[in-house]
Amino acid sequence: MDPADLEQIRHAFSCQTAISDQQGRRLDDVLEVVRGITEQVSQLSLHQPLLRIPANPTPSSPEPHPEAPAPTSSREPRVQHPELYRGGLGRCREFLLKCDIVFRMQPSSFASDSSKIAFIMSSLGGSALEWATSIWDSQAPLCSNFAAFAAEMRRGFPPSSQRGTQGPACHSGGIQLP
Structure with a gap:
C-alpha cells in the first residue's frame, strides 16, 4: 500500500472521529432538552384537572385560584387516579x-x-x-x-x-x- 494512501486514510479516519464526537455531543444536548420537555409535560398532565372551567361560572364572584405548586427538584411518583x-x-x-x-x-x-x-x-x-x-x-x-x-x-x-x-x-x- 502506498504511504500517501495510508496517510489519506488516517486523515479521513481522524476527521470521521471528530465528526462522530461532535454529533455525540449534539445528541447529548438534544437528549437533555427532551428530558426537560418530558418533565414539563408530566407536570402539566398532573395539573390538567386544575385547568377545567366549571359548567356555570358565576360572573359576579371571582373564582378561587389554586396556588401554583412549588417546583420540585425530584420527580414525584406517578399514581393512578x-x-x-x-x-x-x-x-x-x-x-x-x-x-x-x-x-x-x-x-x-x-x-x-x-x-x-x-x-x-x-x-x-x-x-x-x-x-x-x-x-x-x-x-x-x-x-x-x-x-x-x-x-x-x-x-x-x-x-x-x-x-x-x-x-x-x-x-x-x-x-x-x-
Missing part, C-alpha cells in the same frame, strides 16, 4: 381514600386545599358532580377548605349502612339534591 365517583352507595370513603393517596404521593402537585378540591371536583360525575356543582356555583367557603369539603362530602354521601332505605341525600348548606 381514582375512577370517576358518581355518588354510588358506600363508595365515597373509598374514593376519598384514593384521592388522599394521590395527594400524599404528589405533595408538591397538591400543596394547597384549592388544588385538592379542584382535583376531586374534576373526578366526579352523576349525583356527586351535581352536589359539587351546587357548592361551586354558590361559592361556598367549602371551595377553599379541603377538610371542610371532604367532611361535607362524607355527610352528603354516607356509607350505605348510614343511609337507611331512603337512598342518597346530598346536602350542601341548605341545598338538597336528589
